[in-house]
Amino acid sequence: MANKTLPDDYYQLLEEIQILDFTLVELNLYLDTHPDDLEAIKQFNTYTRKAKELRQQFEERFGPLMHFGHSYSTHPWAWNEPPWPWQV
Amino acid sequence: MWIYEKKLQYPVRVSTCNPMLARFLIEQYGGADGELSAALRYLNQRYSIPDKVIGLLTDIGTEEFAHLEMIATMVYKLTKDATPEQMKEAGLGDHYANHDNALFYHDAAGNPWTASYIQAKGDPIADLYEDIAAEEKARATYQWIINMSDDPFLNEGLSFLREREIVHSQRFREAVELIKDANSQKKIF
Numbered sequence: 507m508a509n510k511t512l513p514d515d516y517y518q519l520l521e522e523i524q525i526l527d528f529t530l531v532e533l534n535l536y537l538d539t540h541p542d543d544l545e546a547i548k549q550f551n552t553y554t555r556k557a558k559e560l561r562q563q564f565e566e567r568f569g570p571l572m573h574f575g576h577s578y579s580t581h582p583w584a585w586n587e588p589p590w591p592w593q594v
Numbered sequence: 595m596w597i598y599e600k601k602l603q604y605p606v607r608v609s610t611c612n613p614m615l616a617r618f619l620i621e622q623y624g625g626a627d628g629e630l631s632a633a634l635r636y637l638n639q640r641y642s643i644p645d646k647v648i649g650l651l652t653d654i655g656t657e658e659f660a661h662l663e664m665i666a667t668m669v670y671k672l673t674k675d676a677t678p679e680q681m682k683e684a685g686l687g688d689h690y691a692n693h694d695n696a697l698f699y700h701d702a703a704g705n706p707w708t709a710s711y712i713q714a715k716g717d718p719i720a721d722l723y724e725d726i727a728a729e730e731k732a733r734a735t736y737q738w739i740i741n742m743s744d745d746p747f748l749n750e751g752l753s754f755l756r757e758r759e760i761v762h763s764q765r766f767r768e769a770v771e772l773i774k775d776a777n778s779q780k781k782i783f
Binding site: 524531571573590 | 649
């Protein structure tokens with residue numbers, strides 16, 4: 507259980523990532539069936555870069571979002587730290 | 595390889611403990627047209643489908659797991675503070691006897707998930723038409739649940755999921771056209 511209260515900007519930053527990621531999921535599925543759309547590919551690459559930057563900001567404040575070498579860890583091992591997605 | 599990310603695809607909020615709504619929502623967790631069925635159906639069909647739609651099945655199948663986690667989060671939040679008495683009153687007494695407040699893959703009526711809910715025919719058109727139908731059935735189920743829900747926060751998340759079914763259905767329809775185009779080109783030679 508997550509007992510620590512989270513600062514407001516946890517939710518803010520998380521939502522910004524969720525917004526960018528949603529754009530990326532939509533562009534991705536669209537490109538799966540429209541692979542020649544150069545404008546959509548440009549948008550996809552732009553939002554991919556923005557999402558990476560935002561993830562890095564979030565992780566510096568609130569710990570790793572991903573496992574298996576896709577995020578860095580502080581000491582002690584940060585992955586086990588709550589909150590898990592269903593706890594916020 | 596799959597990578598987990600410690601965040602939901604879309605925020606999930608609920609107004610209050612409501613095990614009755616959780617009971618209905620379980621339909622989309624372990625029911626025939628639920629998110630588990632969807633994810634397993636699409637990811638399993640990938641191996642025998644033409645290359646040009648493998649990416650789409652991979653991506654939609656993966657997104658379904660994100661939706662499964664959203665449903666799980668909704669059910670968890672709606673039931674985590676429920677007493678055994680409240681579970682019983684909500685019609686979840688049978689569930690509680692077997693699982694306490696744990697989640698389990700069954701439908702709203704308590705039937706456990708079964709692989710007979712999904713199909714892989716090895717025929718791309720048959721498989722994609724099944725996928726379109728699955729998305730439309732899931733969209734309808736979300737609507738029926740929203741019709742019974744009086745929780746505006748929960749309905750925000752459910753509306754998002756309902757919209758995703760529409761987008762997935764559209765992409766699968768486009769995939770059918772891609773396969774048909776490829777088939778008709780073959781006949782020329």
